[in-house]
Amino acid sequence: MAEAAAAKKKSAWRTLGLALSNRKSGFMLLFGFAQGLPPALFLGTLYAWLSEAEVDLETMGVFSLVGLAYSFQFLWSPLLDKVDIPGLSKLGKRKQWIAPMQLIIGIALVVMAGLDPKNALGWFSLLAAIGAFASATQDIGINAWRIDVADDVATIDILSTITQMGFRLASLVGGAFGLIMAARYGWPFMYVLFGGFMLAIGIAALFAPDARVSEDRVANAAANHDEVAELYNQGEVAEWVRNRALLAVGVLWALAIGTVVVFMVWSMTAAPENRPDVTAFTTTFGPLIVLATIVLPAFIAAWVVKQQREGVNVIAAAPGVGAGHAVKFTDHLYRALVLPLVEFVSRMGWSLVLILALVLTYRITDSVWGVFAYPFYLGELGYTGEEVAFASKILGIFAILIGLALGGWLITLFGRMFMLTLGAVIAAATNLLYANLAVGGAAMQAGSDAIGFTWLVNTTANWLEPLFFVAAPPSEGLARLSFTIFWENLAIGIAGAAYIAWLSSIVAKKYAAVQFALLASLTLLIGTLGRGALGQMIETRGYYYVFIFTALIGVVAVVLCVMEWVREARAGRDSGVVAPDPAIAAPAE
Structure with a gap:
């Protein structure tokens, strides 16, 4: 028993050592830092700069809207799974999104450093919004990258720990130490410095490993002649079932996105006395948005899974992959928006209730x-x-x-x-x-x-x-x-x-x-x-x-x-x- 425990401990230390010496772990630390720095600069220390510039509290309240990008980033997350950026897809499925977003964040910080927040408030707020959106988008890509590249050396457990360490370290650097540097050398110097950090990370990201997802996609397309052919295989739900599910989920997501956009435009354009309260919006509409984008779509996905498992409204015989199918726009939308939910519900079954309860609590x-x-x-x-x-x-x-x-x-x-x-x-x-x-x-x-x-x-x-x-x-x-x-x-x-x-x-x-x-x-x-x-x-x-x-x-x-x-x-x-x-x-x- 003692020997087994010692062997297990030795194996744990060896596993940890191999994981930490892997280049993926180094990039994970870098990416975690890149995730933690922008929120500190766009939602934390920025308010101290605005206070010193004597920007009124009502206007500073509008700046808090950039935080909605982090709260509702899942609204555009399907793009990162199914859309390639023209000219950048060769970087890898995740890097094509991560590196450009980091460069955008760095540029936004550097340009903000050259502005007077009181006299150029419009440009200042626009850059903060662009930076926050790019930051939230890189978060989606980095979280997916971590899952993609995990293997038996750089395990998901170690990579998850490292990304959290990088994030917290960035919070310390961008928060407490950022205020110290701003007090000693001025706000422009501090924002240029951290903007330079993000630009350097964005360049380094070009050399990070990426999962062979693009190769898998090409191989799959070659085998099936198009990436949506599997939707027409025998036993898959009929096209009208997919289209109804897509319509329902699409309407719900459109309502959610529209609500967020209308609120942001209203807040940015209204007179100070007519601006809506951000906290009240998040408390009131936040649950409704989650209901529309997660809970109700999960029920719709469960309906699709039920149809397929019971053999109701399914394709009786494959039309023939060799003949090829005209790629429909609705097929792409279904794969991007509905299929991730269908896969999750199908794989987890009733266990999804337990998982959601644990996530919530x-x-x-x-x-x-x-x-x-x-x-x-x-x-x-x-x-x-x-x-x-x-x-x-x-x-x-x-x-x-x-x-x-x-x-x-x-x-x-x-x-x-x-x-x-x-x-x-x-x-x-x-x-x-x-x-x-x-x-x-x-x-x-x-x-x-x-x-x-x-x-x-x-x-x-x-x-x-x-x-x-x-x-x-x-x-x-x-x-x-x-x-x-x-x-x-x-x-x-x-x-x-x-x-x-x-x-x-x-x-x-x-x-x-x-x-x-x-x-x-x-x-x-x-x-x-x-x-x-x-x-x-x-x-x-x-x-x-x-x-x-x-x-x-x-x-x-x-x-x-x-x-x-x-x-x-x-x-x-x-x-x-x-x-x-x-x-x-x-x-x-």
Whole structure:
């Protein structure tokens, strides 16, 4: 038994070493950084620049609209699975989208650096919108690229951990360090510097490996004479069934896209007093958009699957591939918009209900109360902005990075599902730390003192305060605040590594862009919708009871993780200890 455990540990270390030394891992870190930097610059530090330029708050509120690109990126995700960019398709199915988007982001940042936000606000907002759209688009491509290139060396678990580490590192660089550089050297210098980073990453992306999807497509087309011939094979649903499904899904998606476009145009063109509220829009229309683009289309896809499995309204005999079929526009639309959902529903069956429930609840414990964090730190507990910045933006980011690294290593030891479940447990449990903090934090202070964390915080704060001007001198209570945030962020890192790896493992490589984007869009939905009710609970019951309540909510995610673990075990799926799921372990160039 001891020898088996030692061999397993040695195998885990060997697997980890091989994965980290693989060139795919290096590009994954680079891509993760490229994913994290634009949101920090377009949605974070940009507001500090606008504030210094004396741009009014109403106008800054309009800038928050660029965040809709990230919230609803799944609306154009089918393009990345089925559309080639003329002249760039030779780069690879994913790189043809990733590299140009990164170059666009870099150019947008550099041009913004040369503008005065107060006197050229129109151009400034346009560049921010273009940059955010390009950033959201590269996210779709990078998430699909990670799934495409995963193999038995650079596993999906390790790549998922690395991309999260790159993202969090970019958040730190573009956030806290970005503000420091702007204070010392000015905003134009900072944006030119980071724009240069994105341009360099875009050039480097040209040399990244890409999955042989384009070769598979060519081979498939050669065998079937056209890429839609398989839709006419014996046993496939009749053309009228496909067209009805496409019409229904197309109308729903068109309504969703139209709603977002109308809202953005209205907000950008209306007078300040007539502008709609972004938060109210997201809360009210967000669930309706998800219903129209995910939930209802899933039912439509289930209807198509039911028809095919029961042999109702299916093609009785293949018309003959050799004769060839006229490629119809509706066939391409069906393959891009409906077929990813049909494949997912067909493969998962009723297990899709469990998967969606887990996706909706896994991040709820931290997402539902996250918007109240600063009111809790600053208003309820009375900490200063500098102290909160030190605890959450510096120590907190490092804690997440440590958690991601630890989570990635533990996945190689214990498997993906064990770590997914453990992540849910500790993410829920850390809410109890905040409950203690809400009533004085005596236990947090005792724990911090016992392990020497208080000394570390005070020493670090004293060192950073004169060097970076971002941390306050050590004050009473700073250690217990930092101690609580550190352990919560460590748990978020561990849970995040396992969650992204699991999410990447359940999508089909062939439809990775669409399926991953759809599932990822659901992750924070329940937390977003529940914030109104949670705010009322805080007003009536106080923060202590809210943290106890959110910890109990986390138990739901734990139970669902166990159920998913059992489902995968019964289905004979790999748990992710050494090799990834066969569906995503395709060879890459």
